[in-house]
Amino acid sequence: MKITIIGTGYVGLVTGACLAELGNDVFCLDLDAKKIDLLNSGGIPIHEPGLEEVVARNRAAGRLTFSTDVEAAAHHGVLQFIAVGTPPDEDGSADLQYVLAAARGIGRHMKEYKVIVDKSTVPVGTAEKVRAAIQAELDLRATYATFSVASNPEFLKEGAAVEDFMRPDRIVIGVDATPEGERARDLLRSLYAPFNRNRERTYWMDVRSAEFTKYAANAMLATRISFMNELANLADKVGVDIEAVRRGVGSDPRIGYSFLYAGCGYGGSCFPKDVQALERTARHHDQELLILRAVEAVNDRQKHILGNKIVKRFGNDLAGRHFAIWGLAFKPNTDDMREASARVLLADLLSRGATVAVYDPVAMAEAQRVLQLDLTSAQLANIRYAENPSDALVDADALVIVTEWKAFRSPDFELIKKRLKQPVIFDGRNLYEPDTMFDAGIEYHGIGRSLQVPA
Missing domain, CATH: 3.40.50.720 (NAD(P)-binding Rossmann-like Domain)
Structure with a gap:
């Protein structure tokens, strides 16, 4: 054909x-x-x-x-x-x-x-x-x-x-x-x-129903993500492990496990713009989609969650602090930086005077392009693009994980401890188990996972 x-x-x-x-x-x-x-x-x-x-x-x-x-x-x-x-x-x-x-x-x-x-x-x-x-x-x-x-x-x-x-x-x-x-x-x-x-x-x-189906599907998935992120933030306050909750909730066949992972916010070319477009359609017809307004607000706030955790740990003034960032693309297996959580995190850290070393397996060139649009010349000068994950760790006060690339799932934790000034990890995708980090002598800050600080 x-x-x-x-x-x-x-x-x-x-x-x-x-x-x-x-x-x-x-x-x-x-x-x-x-x-x-x-x-x-x-x-x-x-x-x-x-x-x-x-x-x-x-x-x-x-x-x-x-x-x-x-x-x-x-x-x-x-x-x-x-x-x-x-x-x-x-x-x-x-x-x-x-x-x-x-x-x-x-x-x-x-x-x-x-x-x-x-x-x-x-x-x-x-x-x-x-x-x-x-x-x-x-x-x-x-x-x-x-x-x-x-x-x-x-x-x-x-x-x-x-x-x-x-x-x-x-x-x-x-x-x-x-x-x-x-x-x-x-x-x-x-x-x-x-x-x-x-x-x-x-x-x-019919044609109109097909057009609507696409927006409805993406809005539903975005809603599940923001719902779990909001629960994860509460879990941090009350000493609950959101991963245990996810498994318990997802076991219900009416709910399932997909898109229930807590993290540092969704991005990309689809969810953010499709949620906004569906809201706009509703307003055009004098209807408010209150749930989707909340979904968008929660996601906007969630992209600051890693920055907030870092500030809570190191203080509001980050001048003289240096951080290693693993992952820049909005998700693994792409170089797409549209609405990526890393862009918000970098702006948060650099605006407080920090310096960063960043690494992503495929998104480095695209990151350099889009960050030119986000940041000032002075802020851009405080970014170093590392050649590999290990290189990014050198002399950093902490490691921050933003994208869940497979290459980051089983790192050499002893090497991480050796390269960092102090063994601190902020995990925006909950790649590691808190108990494992505790046993390894690493201070671990996940999303909605009870914090354990080694003695």
């Missing part, structure tokens, strides 16, 4: 590469010539395990093409996936300018039936706006062509996106109850047939 993907960002590139892996002829469009040049030269603009190999394999097989040619893209695929960014606008709503620009590009050049599939995360009612934008372009050209607009939101986890796409737990598709919509249903059913051979994974619904 011939498919066009508009946008070669995180969603578009993964979608295009994986659909090509299934044997489809995929044309990926992006207006960023530098990104297209990079892709055509064999490079990858994002860090995503396994993606580079899939892209290379399908480019070599001739099933995956990258181009800036809008007209060629519009003519290529009967299925036109819009997978461009929807960043938050000033009021928190999703900015649809790139989605509607993509729609207009299709309408400006299409000559025959197309299915326009909104793959980007978009608010309820976007399909109608996309339909109107395409029809307006057809009217300007006095061209008659039928088309359908469908919604097929992505449910990909950064760091596991290729696996998620190739082995989905669900495929959500919204189509219209019209003849054009039925035709779209048939095409999309054919496209996704390889994923349904074992069992039916596709959930068919």
Whole structure:
């Protein structure tokens, strides 16, 4: 099947590469010539395990093409996936300018039936706006062509996106109850047939419900995280181990264990902006989503939790103090620094006069780029980018863990004690057991885990 993907960002590139892996002829469009040049030269603009190999394999097989040619893209695929960014606008709503620009590009050049599939995360009612934008372009050209607009939101986890796409737990598709919509249903059913051979994974619904489902799913997951973080903060006050609580609560099959880990706040490109966008939709309809307002407030506060614990231990004035930071990306297996908790922590420490040595397995270059936006020149001068985790520890007053990379799970604790000025660890992801740290002679500050200070 011939498919066009508009946008070669995180969603578009993964979608295009994986659909090509299934044997489809995929044309990926992006207006960023530098990104297209990079892709055509064999490079990858994002860090995503396994993606580079899939892209290379399908480019070599001739099933995956990258181009800036809008007209060629519009003519290529009967299925036109819009997978461009929807960043938050000033009021928190999703900015649809790139989605509607993509729609207009299709309408400006299409000559025959197309299915326009909104793959980007978009608010309820976007399909109608996309339909109107395409029809307006057809009217300007006095061209008659039928088309359908469908919604097929992505449910990909950064760091596991290729696996998620190739082995989905669900495929959500919204189509219209019209003849054009039925035709779209048939095409999309054919496209996704390889994923349904074992069992039916596709959930068919109307377009608006599909658009809403994506926001509802991310909002629910964000709610679970903030709920556990709030309980963890109380657990610290009353001498409770939040990990024991998590296991006890998660054992209830009505609740489960997923997304119940306490930590130093969620980040990334999805949860923060999707929660804000859903709140904005509610306000537009004169409704307040009080739970989601609290979810967002708790998460904003939680990103300061490590800084607050450090201040409580070392004092408000951190001048002359030096800290080792392990982990910068918002989560493991990605270099994504969007809304990362490390950005808040670094601002908190540097504003109090501290110096830091930071290390992340893949996000160092991206961190240097985004921190230029966050910090002053004087603060930037107080950051040292370490070559490895051990190097970051040298002469630090404490180790602070922000991202739960696997490489940090079983470190040499004796080496840590040797390199640090004093054996103190602030663990923002609860990687270690307090009893183990106590036995190792390490002062351990977790999130919602009872503190034990060795004699």
